[in-house]
Amino acid sequence: xxxxxxxxxxxxxxxxxxxxxxxxxxxxxxxxxxxxxxxxxxxxxxxxxxxxxxxxxxxxxxxxxxxxxxxxxxxxxxxxxxxxxxxxxxxxxxxxxxxxxxxxxxxxxxxxxxxxxxxxxxxxxxxxxxxxx
DNA sequence: AGCCTTTGACCAGCG
DNA sequence: TCGCTGGTCAAAGGC
Numbered sequence: 389x390x391x392x393x394x395x396x397x398x399x400x401x402x403x404x405x406x407x408x409x410x411x412x413x414x415x416x417x418x419x420x421x422x423x424x425x426x427x428x429x430x431x432x433x434x435x436x437x438x439x440x441x442x443x444x445x446x447x448x449x450x451x452x453x454x455x456x457x458x459x460x461x462x463x464x465x466x467x468x469x470x471x472x473x474x475x476x477x478x479x480x481x482x483x484x485x486x487x488x489x490x491x492x493x494x495x496x497x498x499x500x501x502x503x504x505x506x507x508x509x510x511x512x513x514x515x516x517x518x519x520x521x
Numbered sequence: 522a523g524c525c526t527t528t529g530a531c532c533a534g535c536g
Numbered sequence: 537t538c539g540c541t542g543g544t545c546a547a548a549g550g551c
Contacts, residue, residue, distance in 0.1 A: 438525075439525075439526060439527085440545075440546095441528085441543070441544060442528075443528095445542070446540095447541075452542085454543070
C-alpha cells in the first residue's frame with residue numbers, strides 16, 4: 389500500500405519579516421515562468437536540495453517550488469513559497485525529517501559550545517512561527 | 522559529460 | 537462522477 393505519508397509539517401517561518409503584499413494581481417496571470425526564480429535567494433539550511441517542480445498555487449496566490457533532499461536515502465522534502473510580486477519574501481515548509489545530519493550540525497559537533505549553537509538553531513527553526521496566516 | 526533547473530503533463534485526493 | 541487543485545514525474549535545455 390502506498391503508505392499514507394505521515395508528514396510532519398514543520399513551519400520554519402519567514403525569511404523576511406515584512407508582511408505579504410496582499411494586493412490582488414488583477415488578471416495579470418502570474419504564470420510561474422513570469423517570475424525569474426533566479427531572483428530568489430534560497431537560504432542555506434545545511435542540506436543539499438534538488439528542485440523537482442514549481443507551480444503557481446492559485447489558492448494562496450503564490451509560487452511554490454518543490455525540493456527533495458539530495459541524499460539518496462533521505463526522504464526529507466521542502467517547499468518554498470513566495471509572492472510573485474515580492475520574490476524576496478520566502479516561506480519555507482519542511483516535510484519529513486532527514487536521516488542524516490546537516491553541514492551545520494556536523495559543524496556544531498566540532499565546536500565545544502555546540503549547546504549554545506543548537507539553541508540558536510532551535511530559535512531559528514521554531515522561533516519564527518507564523519501565527520497570522 | 523554530467524548535473525541541475527525548468528516546465529508541461531500526468532496523477533491522486535477531495536468537494 | 538466530474539472537475540479542480542496540489543504534488544510529482546520526466547524530458548529538454550542550460551551551465
